Amino acid sequence: MTNAIEIKGLRKEYKGFTLEDVTFDVPQGYIMGLIGPNGAGKTTIIKLLMNLIRRDAGEVRVFGLDNLRHEPEVKARIGFVYDVPRFHDDVKLAVIASAVAPFYKKWDDALFRRLMEEFELPAKTTFKKLSHGQKMKFSLALALAHDADLILMDEPTAGLDPVFRFELLERLRAIIQNERKTVLFSSHITTDLERVADHITFINEGRIVFSAAKDEVLETWGVVKAGPDVLRPTDVPGSRGAKRTDYGIEILTSDLARARAELGGRAVYDKATLEDIMFYISRGNGHA
Amino acid sequence: MLKLVRLEVLLNRKALVTIFVMLSAFFAYTAYRSFSPRQYIGLISLVMGLAVPVAFQGREDRFGTSVLLCSLPARRSDVVLAKYAVTWAAIGLGLVYALALAALPFSKIPLPEVINFKGLLLLLFFSSLFFDCQLPLMTRFGFKGIMVTIIGFQLLGVLAMVFIQLFGGQRNPLRSFFLAVESFFRFFMRHEPTPGYLLLLGVSIVALNAGSFLIARALYARRDL
Numbered sequence: 001m002t003n004a005i006e007i008k009g010l011r012k013e014y015k016g017f018t019l020e021d022v023t024f025d026v027p028q029g030y031i032m033g034l035i036g037p038n039g040a041g042k043t044t045i046i047k048l049l050m051n052l053i054r055r056d057a058g059e060v061r062v063f064g065l066d067n068l069r070h071e072p073e074v075k076a077r078i079g080f081v082y083d084v085p086r087f088h089d090d091v092k093l094a095v096i097a098s099a100v101a102p103f104y105k106k107w108d109d110a111l112f113r114r115l116m117e118e119f120e121l122p123a124k125t126t127f128k129k130l131s132h133g134q135k136m137k138f139s140l141a142l143a144l145a146h147d148a149d150l151i152l153m154d155e156p157t158a159g160l161d162p163v164f165r166f167e168l169l170e171r172l173r174a175i176i177q178n179e180r181k182t183v184l185f186s187s188h189i190t191t192d193l194e195r196v197a198d199h200i201t202f203i204n205e206g207r208i209v210f211s212a213a214k215d216e217v218l219e220t221w222g223v224v225k226a227g228p229d230v231l232r233p234t235d236v237p238g239s240r241g242a243k244r245t246d247y248g249i250e251i252l253t254s255d256l257a258r259a260r261a262e263l264g265g266r267a268v269y270d271k272a273t274l275e276d277i278m279f280y281i282s283r284g285n286g287h288a
Numbered sequence: 289m290l291k292l293v294r295l296e297v298l299l300n301r302k303a304l305v306t307i308f309v310m311l312s313a314f315f316a317y318t319a320y321r322s323f324s325p326r327q328y329i330g331l332i333s334l335v336m337g338l339a340v341p342v343a344f345q346g347r348e349d350r351f352g353t354s355v356l357l358c359s360l361p362a363r364r365s366d367v368v369l370a371k372y373a374v375t376w377a378a379i380g381l382g383l384v385y386a387l388a389l390a391a392l393p394f395s396k397i398p399l400p401e402v403i404n405f406k407g408l409l410l411l412l413f414f415s416s417l418f419f420d421c422q423l424p425l426m427t428r429f430g431f432k433g434i435m436v437t438i439i440g441f442q443l444l445g446v447l448a449m450v451f452i453q454l455f456g457g458q459r460n461p462l463r464s465f466f467l468a469v470e471s472f473f474r475f476f477m478r479h480e481p482t483p484g485y486l487l488l489l490g491v492s493i494v495a496l497n498a499g500s501f502l503i504a505r506a507l508y509a510r511r512d513l
Contacts, residue, residue: 047512047513050358050359051358051364052355052358052359052512052513053512053513054509054510054512071361071362071363071364072361072362072363073361074361075359075360075361075362076361078359080359082355082359084352086351086352086353086355086356087299087351087353087356088299088300088347088351088353089351090302091298091299091302095298095299096299098298099294099295099298099299100295100360102291102294103291103295103360103361103362104361
């Protein structure tokens with residue numbers, strides 16, 4: 001399996017926050033979801049990929065090319081959709097498109113016009129007259145019109161109504177029907193990722209917790225529930241976080257099968273959702 | 289780089305038209321009233337060279353579109369080069385516009401006095417002194433960088449006046465500095481247009497811009513967006 005993105009030992013330090021030793025790959029032809037609570041470092045990773053911020057250490061390769069040394073070549077293959085699309089407010093959409101188009105050799109004007117029609121975006125409207133959802137659609141139309149091999153999206157579904165969120169996710173699924181295309185999108189809305197992502201990279205407090213195939217994660221991770229004083233988090237193999245409730249304790253494990261085999265009837269077992277994983281690790285006294 | 293300049297112009301064309309409309313009356317009035325051709329040309333080029341990047345950078349900061357610029361398939365150094373190109377194009381445009389106005393019947397500017405090689409080189413040299421301070425700060429800090437340069441130059445003027453008021457002409461501790469600045473300007477302004485002098489001016493303009501660009505490029509590479 002070839003990788004669209006390879007990230008090794010990436011580091012970025014801010015005052016009060018450090019993205020530390022981030023390493024993961026995004027396989028080509030799949031949708032990778034970058035998940036984590038607010039402030040975990042998702043946007044920082046995407047900005048580092050786009051060279052919008054300077055890395056302190058590490059390496060980023062996109063389609064085998066270093067993203068700094070081959071910046072124009074790399075960016076020519078990326079369709080970037082920012083969490084809040086930013087264009088000059090008082091400029092018409094058609095003018096924005098005509099300003100951006102010459103940067104891309106593979107820009108397809110007919111495709112762009114088709115996407116504008118499909119998204120019901122009037123080309124003669126100024127950017128400020130669009131709703132948040134329409135701005136996101138316009139940004140997506142620009143990203144798709146140059147036949148990008150990698151679609152990079154930072155929190156694309158945040159603030160969107162459920163109908164457009166569904167539409168957008170369906171669109172992402174359609175993109176990767178072409179095996180050359182890859183999507184990396186960050187979100188804290190776990191249901192969106194469960195719906196479309198093939199792979200998940202979970203980040204918390206600037207560190208990667210895991211990066212794996214979604215089905216594997218949903219298959220192996222689980223929540224072990226037991227009455228009060230029956231179990232401690234350290235009793236559970238692969239324990240990654242715990243929460244005490246009025247009725248006992250709930251412990252997140254990354255190895256549900258082993259926990260079930262070792263603890264037997266002392267507890268009840270549920271498969272973990274991505275929301276469970278995010279909650280227990282970030283809020284539930286998470287420990288590795 | 290040309291694509292970036294084109295993008296800047298397309299996305300800011302309304303602002304560009306507004307600047308021209310707003311400043312036309314002022315420029316025409318200056319052509320009618322002006323007593324010094326050199327001041328007239330210098331003023332218009334300076335105003336245009338300042339107004340265009342201020343407007344463009346102000347809009348870039350306001351709409352947060354630096355992210356758009358840096359997400360396009362271009363190097364950051366190209367973005368910086370485009371900002372320099374836009375500024376110098378604005379100065380050039382101001383110059384052409386000034387000459388066009390000077391040719392109109394109401395103008396009191398004697399065109400032959402304006403159009404001479406030394407005068408044009410001097411204009412570029414003094415513009416470089418100002419803009420090559422401003423542009424690195426603008427690329428690093430955006431609109432704030434422009435304000436810092438303008439206020440910085442104004443503060444220098446105020447400081448000079450305060451020192452003169454406090455210490456008088458002779459006992460002023462900055463006297464030697466003022467004299468050095470004065471003789472620097474006098475040297476360039478009053479020198480005969482010999483080939484060596486014109487070459488020195490040309491080389492100085494290129495060196496100032498190259499040095500400023502390298503600083504701006506290094507600063508912009510460190511800017512987190």
